[in-house]
Amino acid sequence: MMTRYKLVVIGASAGGLTAFEKLLAPLQTGFSIPIVVVQHISPDSENYMVSFLNDHCNLRVKEADEKEVVLPGTVYVAPPNFHVMIEENLSITLSVEERVNFSRPSIDVLFETAAYSIRKDVIGIVLTGGNRDGAMGLKMIKEAGGLTIAQSPEEAQVDIMPSAAISIAHPDYVLSLNEISELLMRLSN
Amino acid sequence: MKTPSKDEIDSIEFDLLLEAINRSYGFDFKNYSKAHILRRLTYFQNWNGLQSFSQVQDLILHNKSKMKELLGELSIKVTEMFRDPAFYLVLRKRVIPLLKTYPFPKIWIAGCSTGEEVYSMAILLKEEGLLKRTQIFATDFNEKAIEIAKKGIYAIDKIKLYTVNYQKAGGKNSFTDYYHVRDNRVEINPELRQNVQFALHNLVNDNKFETAHLISCRNVLIYFNKELQNRVIDLFSDSLINGGYLVLGMKESLLFSSKAGMYKTIDADRKIFQKRLTGE
Numbered sequence: 357m358m359t360r361y362k363l364v365v366i367g368a369s370a371g372g373l374t375a376f377e378k379l380l381a382p383l384q385t386g387f388s389i390p391i392v393v394v395q396h397i398s399p400d401s402e403n404y405m406v407s408f409l410n411d412h413c414n415l416r417v418k419e420a421d422e423k424e425v426v427l428p429g430t431v432y433v434a435p436p437n438f439h440v441m442i443e444e445n446l447s448i449t450l451s452v453e454e455r456v457n458f459s460r461p462s463i464d465v466l467f468e469t470a471a472y473s474i475r476k477d478v479i480g481i482v483l484t485g486g487n488r489d490g491a492m493g494l495k496m497i498k499e500a501g502g503l504t505i506a507q508s509p510e511e512a513q514v515d516i517m518p519s520a521a522i523s524i525a526h527p528d529y530v531l532s533l534n535e536i537s538e539l540l541m542r543l544s545n
Numbered sequence: 546m547k548t549p550s551k552d553e554i555d556s557i558e559f560d561l562l563l564e565a566i567n568r569s570y571g572f573d574f575k576n577y578s579k580a581h582i583l584r585r586l587t588y589f590q591n592w593n594g595l596q597s598f599s600q601v602q603d604l605i606l607h608n609k610s611k612m613k614e615l616l617g618e619l620s621i622k623v624t625e626m627f628r629d630p631a632f633y634l635v636l637r638k639r640v641i642p643l644l645k646t647y648p649f650p651k652i653w654i655a656g657c658s659t660g661e662e663v664y665s666m667a668i669l670l671k672e673e674g675l676l677k678r679t680q681i682f683a684t685d686f687n688e689k690a691i692e693i694a695k696k697g698i699y700a701i702d703k704i705k706l707y708t709v710n711y712q713k714a715g716g717k718n719s720f721t722d723y724y725h726v727r728d729n730r731v732e733i734n735p736e737l738r739q740n741v742q743f744a745l746h747n748l749v750n751d752n753k754f755e756t757a758h759l760i761s762c763r764n765v766l767i768y769f770n771k772e773l774q775n776r777v778i779d780l781f782s783d784s785l786i787n788g789g790y791l792v793l794g795m796k797e798s799l800l801f802s803s804k805a806g807m808y809k810t811i812d813a814d815r816k817i818f819q820k821r822l823t824g825e
Contacts, residue, residue, distance in 0.1 A: 422767055422796045438796060441580040449578040450796045452764045454623050469580035472587075475552060 359544055361389050361503070362446060362477040363426065365470045367463030367493075369396040369485025371513025373405055375533060379483070380413045380431060382537040387415060388544045389479070390426035392440060392448070392470075394461045396485070399437035406433050422450045434461035441469040457489035467493025476501030479543065481536060482527075483507045485517030494525035503543075505529045505536055558598035559583065565602045570612055572686070573749050574619065576773035582619065589618045613689065620687040621768060624661045625706060628763075629795055630713035632815045633669060637715050639811055640790050641673050644758055650679045653757040653784065655748060656765035657683040660694025661707075664723075665714075666761065667737040672717045676740065682755050684746035695743050697733035704731055748777045753784045760785055763816075764794035771801040778802035782820065791818045 368375055372395040380391075395405055409417040409431065420432040420440050425447045432448065434440040439451040439461050449469075456462035463482070467490060470478045480497035482490040484507060498504045504527035509515035511532045522530060531539065549557070563582075567573045574582050590601050593611075605612040627633055644650045657663050663683045670676040685691050704724075711720040724731045746754055748765065760781050766774050781791055782804045791808065793816040799805040808818040809825075 422798070423771065423801065435796070441578065441584070443578065443580050449580055450767050451581060451621075452623050452767070452794070453621060465584070468584060468587075472583045473580055 359388055360477055361479055361543055363442065363470060363474050364389050364391045364479045364481065364540065365442070365466050365497075366391065366393045366481040366483065367395075367466065367485075367490040367517075368393070368483035369459075369463075369487055369489065369514070369517055371484035372396070373408065375483045375507065375513065376405070376409060377412050378533045379537055380409060380415060380417075382534075383413070383415055383540065385414050385429050386544075387541070388428045389540075390428055390446065391415070391431045392420065392426060392434075392442065392466060393431060394434045394440065394463045394466050396459050396461070396463075396487075396489070397436050399460070401436045403433065403436055409433070420448050420450070422448065424448050434466065436461075439465040441465060442473050443469075444473045446474075457487060459487075459489050463490035464493040468496050471496040471500040471502060474502070478502040479505065479540070481505045481507070482518055482521035482525075483533075484512035484514050486514045487517060488520040488524075490517060491520040491524040494521045494527060498525050498527065503528055505531060505539070507536065508532050555598075558602075559586070562586065562598045562602045565606055566612070566615075569606055570616075571750075572616065572747070576749070576770045577619075578768050578770065581768050585618050586615075589615050616687055617689055620658070620685070620690060621764065622658055622687075622690060624658045624764075625703065625710065626661045626665045627707060627710035627714040627716075628662070628665075629815070630710050630715075632792070632795070632817075633665065633714035635812045635815045635817060636792065637669060637673065640759065640792075640817065641669070641675065643788075643790075644679070645673070645675060647758055648678065650675065650758045651755060652679060652681045652759045652761065653755055654681060654683045655746070655754075655760060655762040655781075657685050657694055657743075658687070658690045659699075660690075660697060660743075661699070662761065662763065663694060663741060664697060664733050664737055667741065668711070668716070668723055669714075671737065676737070679740060681741040682757070683741055683743050684754060686745065686747035686749070688745060691743050691745060695738075697735070697738060699731045699733070701726060701729055701731050748780065749773065753780055755784060756786060757784050757789060758786055759790045759792070761792045762794075763792065764797070766797045767794060774801050775803060778804050782807055785820045787820055787822045789820050791820065792816060793818070
């Protein structure tokens with residue numbers, strides 16, 4: 357049976373680089389759901405994460421381009437200083453709108469628009485971080501009928517973000533990074 | 546009779562609201578990014594304590610000032626002076642020298658919002674000795690934004706960033722030469738807007754605005770779908786003289802335009818394009 361899920365969205369802040377590596381490295385090239393991620397980064401940064409993750413993952417990792425339609429087997433990383441929004445046809449819209457939770461890119465913007473556009477067929481995941489971005493967005497994904505996951509705060513390098521997500525969104529799962537990878541692989545088939 | 550699902554109701558209410566805005570006030574958002582419009586409408590709905598888009602529709606149909614508020618919400622007001630300094634560096638080096646060869650260059654800044662890009666351009670032109678003989682047309686569909694642009698008065702907390710941007714953009718003087726501070730706000734020197742004409746213009750349904758040597762439209766197209774992007778590029782192509790320049794935002798491109806072949810890429814990273822001369 358084909359997976360019902362059309363998109364995975366993941367957000368992280370402090371500690372995100374290693375968390376993303378650990379979470380994404382086990383996923384094989386046949387992974388059937390496109391992944392879009394927001395990592396909080398400084399507006400002037402060169403988006404080092406793209407090349408780092410590309411070197412450590414089987415999936416193709418690239419910066420999200422304006423109007424590009426997301427594909428399976430690929431991880432799309434939000435560019436510095438732009439929000440990433442998801443359209444109903446699974447295409448990406450970049451935005452220069454004001455910061456949300458002091459962040460651009462913001463996890464909430466990605467999650468909110470994924471909830472509007474993909475409804476129940478999206479998987480939202482909040483990882484390590486030192487702020488509360490992503491909690492409201494995860495709640496909206498839950499309300500739209502999507503699947504919601506938070507990294508276990510005990511494991512997270514900084515537990516504020518997953519803890520906020522847990523208390524606000526009451527996600528379906530609270531899991532370690534290894535467990536999240538395993539769950540994603542199960543859901544992908 | 547079947548019961549409509551929540552998703553169906555949401556979708557119907559969204560379509561009807563856009564229809565109501567278009568038919569009553571003449572603003573057509575149907576070819577905008579739906580994710581963007583949904584986010585903004587939802588924010589407006591919650592801010593006004595409403596429960597659904599049907600209630601938003603009722604409010605704006607009977608209350609023009611609320612519609613103006615909503616319009617402000619739907620337009621992008623985030624802009625800064627000398628945003629993307631590297632872009633201005635390249636503009637100064639590669640485009641301005643050619644603009645200088647025309648006796649009376651015309652520049653159209655489309656989607657100028659609250660005017661920060663207009664004044665950045667004016668400062669650049671002044672430093673290149675081109676301000677006095679250049680006519681700038683600055684347009685936006687949002688009346689409120691145009692009013693702010695005309696006044697050129699901005700919050701003081703941004704000035705530090707603008708000063709850094711200006712310096713990185715190859716500014717030749719001290720940035721303080723171009724404004725003074727009054728009542729804790731920054732007032733741009735009126736001299737800079739002597740040759741600027743501010744006007745209401747909607748890229749969605751208005752026609753060609755002026756014949757221009759340079760058109761700047763930065764971070765507007767990203768909010769449009771491909772179809773509308775195509776229309777707007779057509780409009781620009783009609784407005785530009787042969788050999789004229791089109792500059793877009795850092796993440797925008799001519800990729801989806803049937804007119805892409807009419808342009809040469811001057812700087813791929815900074816999104817500076819030149820309309821080819823005939824036969825070129």
